[in-house]
Amino acid sequence: MVNPYNHSNLGKKEQVAEMFNAIAPKYDFLNHWLSFGIDKLWRKKAVRLLSPFSPKNILDVATGTGDFAVEVNKLKPEHIIGMDISEGMMKIAEEKISNLGLQETISFEVGDSEAMRFSTESMDAITVGFGVRNFEHLEIGLSEFYRVLKAGGVACVLEFSKPRAFPVKQLYNFYSYYVLPWWGRIVSKDKRAYTYLPESVAAFPDGEDFIAILNKVGFHNVKEYRLTFGIATIYLAVK
Numbered sequence: 001m002v003n004p005y006n007h008s009n010l011g012k013k014e015q016v017a018e019m020f021n022a023i024a025p026k027y028d029f030l031n032h033w034l035s036f037g038i039d040k041l042w043r044k045k046a047v048r049l050l051s052p053f054s055p056k057n058i059l060d061v062a063t064g065t066g067d068f069a070v071e072v073n074k075l076k077p078e079h080i081i082g083m084d085i086s087e088g089m090m091k092i093a094e095e096k097i098s099n100l101g102l103q104e105t106i107s108f109e110v111g112d113s114e115a116m117r118f119s120t121e122s123m124d125a126i127t128v129g130f131g132v133r134n135f136e137h138l139e140i141g142l143s144e145f146y147r148v149l150k151a152g153g154v155a156c157v158l159e160f161s162k163p164r165a166f167p168v169k170q171l172y173n174f175y176s177y178y179v180l181p182w183w184g185r186i187v188s189k190d191k192r193a194y195t196y197l198p199e200s201v202a203a204f205p206d207g208e209d210f211i212a213i214l215n216k217v218g219f220h221n222v223k224e225y226r227l228t229f230g231i232a233t234i235y236l237a238v239k
Contacts (some may be wrong), residue, residue, distance in 0.1 A: 002203045012136040013085060017130035023188040028065050034180055042227050043071040044126055046158050046234050049225065051075060052109055054092045055125035055152050060084065061113050062131025066093030069106050083111040084124060113141045121150045127159040133204040143217045149239040155219065156236055161206035163230040172231060206233060
Protein backbone atom coordinates (compact mmCIF):
# COMPACT_ATOMS: atom_id res chain seq x y z
CA MET A 1 0.00 0.00 0.00
CA VAL A 2 1.32 3.44 -0.95
CA ASN A 3 0.81 6.10 1.73
CA PRO A 4 1.35 9.86 1.53
CA TYR A 5 3.73 9.97 4.50
CA ASN A 6 5.94 6.91 4.81
CA HIS A 7 7.09 7.57 8.38
CA SER A 8 3.67 8.40 9.82
CA ASN A 9 1.95 6.12 12.33
CA LEU A 10 -1.47 7.16 11.01
CA GLY A 11 -3.57 4.95 8.72
CA LYS A 12 -3.87 5.80 5.04
CA LYS A 13 -7.24 7.56 5.41
CA GLU A 14 -5.88 9.88 8.09
CA GLN A 15 -2.73 10.56 6.07
CA VAL A 16 -4.74 11.35 2.93
CA ALA A 17 -6.94 13.76 4.91
CA GLU A 18 -3.86 15.42 6.42
CA MET A 19 -2.22 15.76 3.00
CA PHE A 20 -5.23 17.31 1.29
CA ASN A 21 -5.88 19.65 4.22
CA ALA A 22 -2.31 20.88 3.80
CA ILE A 23 -2.44 21.50 0.04
CA ALA A 24 -6.09 22.62 -0.21
CA PRO A 25 -5.37 26.36 -0.74
CA LYS A 26 -3.15 25.61 -3.77
CA TYR A 27 -4.91 22.47 -5.01
CA ASP A 28 -7.05 23.95 -7.80
CA PHE A 29 -4.19 26.02 -9.19
CA LEU A 30 -1.79 23.08 -9.20
CA ASN A 31 -4.36 20.62 -10.53
CA HIS A 32 -5.22 22.72 -13.57
CA TRP A 33 -1.74 24.11 -14.18
CA LEU A 34 0.21 20.85 -13.89
CA SER A 35 -2.30 19.05 -16.13
CA PHE A 36 -2.29 21.95 -18.64
CA GLY A 37 -6.06 22.20 -18.07
CA ILE A 38 -6.71 18.79 -19.60
CA ASP A 39 -8.39 17.60 -16.38
CA LYS A 40 -11.30 19.93 -17.19
CA LEU A 41 -11.83 18.21 -20.55
CA TRP A 42 -11.77 14.81 -18.87
CA ARG A 43 -14.56 15.80 -16.49
CA LYS A 44 -16.62 17.17 -19.36
CA LYS A 45 -16.21 13.83 -21.19
CA ALA A 46 -17.31 11.93 -18.07
CA VAL A 47 -20.44 14.05 -17.78
CA ARG A 48 -21.31 13.46 -21.44
CA LEU A 49 -21.06 9.72 -20.81
CA LEU A 50 -23.33 10.05 -17.77
CA SER A 51 -25.93 12.09 -19.61
CA PRO A 52 -27.99 9.16 -21.05
CA PHE A 53 -28.63 7.91 -17.51
CA SER A 54 -30.37 11.19 -16.50
CA PRO A 55 -29.50 10.80 -12.80
CA LYS A 56 -31.58 12.79 -10.30
CA ASN A 57 -29.69 12.10 -7.07
CA ILE A 58 -25.92 12.06 -7.42
CA LEU A 59 -23.20 11.36 -4.87
CA ASP A 60 -19.76 12.77 -5.68
CA VAL A 61 -17.25 10.80 -3.61
CA ALA A 62 -13.82 12.28 -2.81
CA THR A 63 -15.29 15.54 -4.03
CA GLY A 64 -12.24 17.60 -3.08
CA THR A 65 -12.81 21.20 -4.12
CA GLY A 66 -16.04 20.28 -5.90
CA ASP A 67 -14.99 20.54 -9.56
CA PHE A 68 -16.67 17.26 -10.56
CA ALA A 69 -19.83 18.18 -8.64
CA VAL A 70 -20.00 21.51 -10.49
CA GLU A 71 -19.55 19.80 -13.85
CA VAL A 72 -22.15 17.12 -13.07
CA ASN A 73 -24.62 19.86 -12.18
CA LYS A 74 -24.92 20.52 -15.93
CA LEU A 75 -27.06 17.35 -16.08
CA LYS A 76 -29.73 19.23 -14.08
CA PRO A 77 -30.09 16.71 -11.24
CA GLU A 78 -32.35 17.32 -8.27
CA HIS A 79 -29.51 17.09 -5.75
CA ILE A 80 -25.76 16.47 -5.61
CA ILE A 81 -23.98 15.54 -2.39
CA GLY A 82 -20.22 16.00 -2.37
CA MET A 83 -18.45 13.87 0.22
CA ASP A 84 -14.81 13.94 1.29
CA ILE A 85 -12.60 13.14 4.28
CA SER A 86 -10.72 16.45 3.96
CA GLU A 87 -12.46 19.36 5.65
CA GLY A 88 -9.90 21.73 4.17
CA MET A 89 -10.79 20.74 0.62
CA MET A 90 -14.51 20.99 1.25
CA LYS A 91 -14.10 24.48 2.70
CA ILE A 92 -12.76 25.52 -0.70
CA ALA A 93 -15.61 23.63 -2.39
CA GLU A 94 -18.26 25.40 -0.33
CA GLU A 95 -16.79 28.80 -1.21
CA LYS A 96 -16.79 27.82 -4.88
CA ILE A 97 -20.43 26.68 -4.79
CA SER A 98 -21.44 29.86 -2.99
CA ASN A 99 -19.74 32.03 -5.59
CA LEU A 100 -21.53 30.11 -8.36
CA GLY A 101 -24.90 30.29 -6.61
CA LEU A 102 -25.37 26.52 -6.61
CA GLN A 103 -26.12 26.00 -2.89
CA GLU A 104 -29.68 24.80 -3.54
CA THR A 105 -28.48 21.90 -5.68
CA ILE A 106 -25.06 20.98 -4.28
CA SER A 107 -24.22 20.29 -0.64
CA PHE A 108 -21.12 18.89 1.05
CA GLU A 109 -20.37 16.70 4.03
CA VAL A 110 -17.46 14.90 5.65
CA GLY A 111 -17.67 11.16 5.07
CA ASP A 112 -15.77 7.91 4.69
CA SER A 113 -16.19 6.24 1.29
CA GLU A 114 -15.75 2.82 2.90
CA ALA A 115 -18.61 3.31 5.41
CA MET A 116 -21.14 5.69 3.91
CA ARG A 117 -24.20 6.81 5.85
CA PHE A 118 -26.52 6.64 2.84
CA SER A 119 -29.33 4.11 2.59
CA THR A 120 -29.09 1.09 0.32
CA GLU A 121 -30.27 1.89 -3.22
CA SER A 122 -30.62 5.62 -2.56
CA MET A 123 -28.52 7.14 -5.37
CA ASP A 124 -28.97 7.21 -9.15
CA ALA A 125 -25.28 7.84 -9.83
CA ILE A 126 -21.97 7.99 -8.01
CA THR A 127 -19.07 9.96 -9.41
CA VAL A 128 -15.48 10.09 -8.25
CA GLY A 129 -12.66 12.01 -9.88
CA PHE A 130 -9.07 11.04 -9.08
CA GLY A 131 -10.08 9.63 -5.71
CA VAL A 132 -10.36 5.85 -5.73
CA ARG A 133 -6.59 5.33 -5.73
CA ASN A 134 -6.60 7.05 -2.32
CA PHE A 135 -8.98 4.49 -0.78
CA GLU A 136 -7.42 2.48 2.01
CA HIS A 137 -9.44 -0.60 1.03
CA LEU A 138 -10.44 -0.29 -2.63
CA GLU A 139 -12.77 -3.29 -2.79
CA ILE A 140 -14.68 -2.20 0.33
CA GLY A 141 -15.16 1.28 -1.10
CA LEU A 142 -16.44 -0.04 -4.42
CA SER A 143 -18.77 -2.43 -2.58
CA GLU A 144 -20.23 0.61 -0.82
CA PHE A 145 -20.77 2.22 -4.22
CA TYR A 146 -22.71 -0.85 -5.30
CA ARG A 147 -24.80 -0.92 -2.11
CA VAL A 148 -25.79 2.74 -2.26
CA LEU A 149 -26.69 2.77 -5.96
CA LYS A 150 -30.21 1.98 -7.15
CA ALA A 151 -30.70 -0.92 -9.55
CA GLY A 152 -29.78 0.46 -12.95
CA GLY A 153 -27.70 3.18 -11.34
CA VAL A 154 -24.21 3.95 -12.57
CA ALA A 155 -20.80 4.54 -11.03
CA CYS A 156 -18.58 6.89 -13.03
CA VAL A 157 -14.94 6.70 -12.01
CA LEU A 158 -12.38 9.08 -13.52
CA GLU A 159 -8.87 8.09 -12.51
CA PHE A 160 -5.29 8.37 -13.62
CA SER A 161 -3.90 5.37 -15.48
CA LYS A 162 -0.58 4.27 -16.92
CA PRO A 163 0.24 5.01 -20.58
CA ARG A 164 1.67 1.96 -22.31
CA ALA A 165 2.80 3.15 -25.74
CA PHE A 166 6.22 4.54 -26.64
CA PRO A 167 7.11 7.43 -26.34
CA VAL A 168 4.12 8.63 -24.28
CA LYS A 169 4.94 6.20 -21.48
CA GLN A 170 8.51 7.47 -21.17
CA LEU A 171 7.56 11.15 -21.40
CA TYR A 172 4.74 10.70 -18.89
CA ASN A 173 6.99 8.91 -16.40
CA PHE A 174 9.65 11.62 -16.65
CA TYR A 175 7.06 14.35 -16.10
CA SER A 176 5.37 12.47 -13.23
CA TYR A 177 8.48 11.53 -11.30
CA TYR A 178 10.65 14.61 -11.86
CA VAL A 179 8.80 17.69 -13.14
CA LEU A 180 5.48 17.39 -11.29
CA PRO A 181 6.93 16.68 -7.81
CA TRP A 182 9.40 19.56 -8.13
CA TRP A 183 6.78 22.15 -9.05
CA GLY A 184 4.23 20.67 -6.65
CA ARG A 185 6.68 20.86 -3.74
CA ILE A 186 7.56 24.49 -4.50
CA VAL A 187 3.98 25.72 -4.82
CA SER A 188 2.18 23.57 -2.22
CA LYS A 189 5.03 23.56 0.35
CA ASP A 190 4.27 19.87 0.99
CA LYS A 191 7.32 17.69 0.33
CA ARG A 192 5.36 14.47 -0.20
CA ALA A 193 2.00 15.34 -1.82
CA TYR A 194 3.17 15.46 -5.44
CA THR A 195 5.61 12.59 -4.97
CA TYR A 196 2.79 10.47 -3.57
CA LEU A 197 0.67 11.22 -6.66
CA PRO A 198 2.80 9.29 -9.23
CA GLU A 199 3.51 6.57 -6.67
CA SER A 200 -0.22 6.05 -6.07
CA VAL A 201 -0.91 6.02 -9.83
CA ALA A 202 1.80 3.39 -10.37
CA ALA A 203 0.34 1.20 -7.60
CA PHE A 204 -3.29 1.54 -8.74
CA PRO A 205 -4.78 -1.50 -10.56
CA ASP A 206 -5.96 0.29 -13.69
CA GLY A 207 -7.52 -1.08 -16.87
CA GLU A 208 -8.61 -4.71 -16.83
CA ASP A 209 -7.46 -5.15 -13.23
CA PHE A 210 -9.78 -2.40 -12.02
CA ILE A 211 -12.63 -3.70 -14.17
CA ALA A 212 -12.15 -7.12 -12.56
CA ILE A 213 -12.62 -5.58 -9.10
CA LEU A 214 -15.77 -3.74 -10.24
CA ASN A 215 -17.15 -7.02 -11.58
CA LYS A 216 -16.22 -8.83 -8.37
CA VAL A 217 -18.29 -6.48 -6.19
CA GLY A 218 -21.31 -6.93 -8.47
CA PHE A 219 -21.19 -4.35 -11.26
CA HIS A 220 -21.89 -5.42 -14.83
CA ASN A 221 -21.61 -3.88 -18.27
CA VAL A 222 -18.41 -2.10 -17.24
CA LYS A 223 -16.93 0.09 -19.96
CA GLU A 224 -13.63 1.93 -20.01
CA TYR A 225 -12.72 5.03 -22.00
CA ARG A 226 -9.00 5.75 -22.11
CA LEU A 227 -8.15 9.44 -22.39
CA THR A 228 -5.17 11.40 -23.74
CA PHE A 229 -2.96 8.44 -24.71
CA GLY A 230 -3.94 6.51 -21.59
CA ILE A 231 -2.97 9.13 -19.00
CA ALA A 232 -6.47 8.86 -17.50
CA THR A 233 -9.44 6.52 -17.86
CA ILE A 234 -13.18 6.83 -17.33
CA TYR A 235 -14.91 3.68 -16.06
CA LEU A 236 -18.70 3.37 -16.28
CA ALA A 237 -20.15 0.54 -14.20
CA VAL A 238 -23.87 -0.27 -13.98
CA LYS A 239 -25.63 -1.94 -11.04
